[in-house]
Amino acid sequence: MDDSSNDARRDVIARTARDADAQGVVTEFLNFIDALPTGSTGALLFGTPDNPVATVLIEDDRICWAQVPGRTRRLNEFLFKHTGAALDRAALRTLFDEMRASAQPFGQTLVERGIVNADTLRTALLEHVAESIHAIAELAPPTYTWMPHRSRGYKPQFTFNTGEVLAAFGSFALAARASPIRRVLANLASDDACGLGFSRPMDVSTPLPVAWHGRVPYTASRIGRLGQWALGLVDVSAVFDDTEQRIVMAHDGQKTMLVWRQNAEVFFVLCPHDGVGAQRVLSRRIRRPSEELPTGRFRVPPV
Numbered sequence: 001m002d003d004s005s006n007d008a009r010r011d012v013i014a015r016t017a018r019d020a021d022a023q024g025v026v027t028e029f030l031n032f033i034d035a036l037p038t039g040s041t042g043a044l045l046f047g048t049p050d051n052p053v054a055t056v057l058i059e060d061d062r063i064c065w066a067q068v069p070g071r072t073r074r075l076n077e078f079l080f081k082h083t084g085a086a087l088d089r090a091a092l093r094t095l096f097d098e099m100r101a102s103a104q105p106f107g108q109t110l111v112e113r114g115i116v117n118a119d120t121l122r123t124a125l126l127e128h129v130a131e132s133i134h135a136i137a138e139l140a141p142p143t144y145t146w147m148p149h150r151s152r153g154y155k156p157q158f159t160f161n162t163g164e165v166l167a168a169f170g171s172f173a174l175a176a177r178a179s180p181i182r183r184v185l186a187n188l189a190s191d192d193a194c195g196l197g198f199s200r201p202m203d204v205s206t207p208l209p210v211a212w213h214g215r216v217p218y219t220a221s222r223i224g225r226l227g228q229w230a231l232g233l234v235d236v237s238a239v240f241d242d243t244e245q246r247i248v249m250a251h252d253g254q255k256t257m258l259v260w261r262q263n264a265e266v267f268f269v270l271c272p273h274d275g276v277g278a279q280r281v282l283s284r285r286i287r288r289p290s291e292e293l294p295t296g297r298f299r300v301p302p303v
Contacts (some may be wrong), residue, residue, distance in 0.1 A: 022137035023208055026169050029144055030162040030220035033058060046136055049145045054136045059152055064161035069102065074131060076105070078124035079116060108160055118157060125158055128166035162220035163209075170210035172240035174199055178210040181265055185213035188269065188284050190277040195269045198227045207231050207266060228266045234261040247285065249262035249278065260285070 005048075029044065033056075041059045045052035057065040062116075076092055092115075098105040107121045117123075136142060170177040180195035180296040195213035207227040218226065237246050238261070247260040256271045256278040271277030 022173060024143050025137040025205075026133055026166065027220065027224060029056075029142075031224070032144075032146075032164055033063070033162050034219045034221045036061065036146070040148065041150060041152060041292070042146060044144050046139060046142060046144045047148055049147065053139060054132070056133070056136070057154075058157060059154050060156070060286070061226055062156065063129060063165050064154040064159040066129045066136070068132045068135045073126045073148060075124060078127045079120070083116060083118050084126055103152055105155075105158075122158055122202070126160055126164065126168050127172070129160065129171040133165065133169050134172050150192055161216070161218075163218040163223045164212075164216045164218040166223055167209040167212045167216055170199070170208040174208065174210045177265070181267075182211040182213075184210055184262065184267065185269075186281075188267075188281045189213040190271065191275045192281050193271045193281075194267055195267070196223070196226070198230065198266045198268070199264065200266075213269075226268065227266070230259045230266050233259050235268055245252055245255075247282065258282075 029204070033040075033044070036058070038062055042057075043056065044056040046055070047053040053067075053069065054066045056063060057067075073127055076089075076096060079087065079092070095115075096106055107125055110116045111118050111121055162186055171182075177199045178197075181199065185195040185197055191214070193214055194217060196209050196216070197211040198207035199210045200208065206224055207230075209227065216223075233248055234246075237248050247258055249259075250257050254272075258267075258269045258271070258278060258281050260267050268280055269277075271281070
């Protein structure tokens with residue numbers, strides 16, 4: 001093996017180690033948020049409380065903003081990405097400075113004035129939060145302090161549960177893996193289904209959600225358990241049939257769950273138990289599903 005090959009391999013190992021460390025940091029503080037008392041509102045301050053280097057704002061258990069030095073205007077860039085030439089950059093920056101000075105929610109003002117629609121804003125906000133949290137994970141050391149307060153002002157539709165943020169972080173951190181997984185979910189899952197695609201970087205025991213379909217109803221801590229459970233399920237299934245044809249299916253009378261492996265990724269789709277969503281997955285996979293598991297053998301996680 002020549003020197004260039006060795007260098008490339010060391011780069012991959014180093015990058016994988018950084019990704020693993022970042023995943024651990026993000027999972028830890030999202031699980032911390034999940035463990036806060038119900039209805040918690042406040043700020044997670046990274047660094048020292050008197051001089052924080054980053055801040056994550058929480059309102060009613062949901063993440064509404066993440067702030068890292070040097071990334072204040074990144075939301076503008078995400079909005080430009082999703083709207084193209086439809087926005088006046090100079091006017092948007094001026095409005096941003098005005099809202100910041102008056103402590104008004106910037107994004108909500110854009111929607112109220114008809115500058116962007118709600119879906120575009122929500123997508124841009126989630127991307128901003130994911131990128132900021134990835135930057136927070138690289139802080140050394142990423143210590144944090146919880147500071148509760150009573151200030152409120154964010155509309156729930158523009159805030160995110162910790163599960164959404166974990167999946168968005170995974171999509172940002174493992175972007176190359178996320179794109180094909182997202183396409184698989186979009187092709188297979190029905191509109192009323194919840195789908196998650198997990199990837200597991202080398203030397204990381206817990207699979208990371210990197211793509212999703214539909215609403216993500218789970219917290220980060222529950223998604224972590226779900227990912228490990230789904231990975232274990234396909235590993236057990238592979239003992240009997242070590243092919244990617246096998247789809248493990250379970251139901252509890254209200255929902256049908258399907259889990260399968262494709263390459264190095266694990267897919268999880270939860271459908272209403274009307275048979276339509278599950279049949280769509282099975283027919284579009286054009287694979288032979290395993291025998292249906294008896295009801296109750298595997299508990300379908302509550303939505």
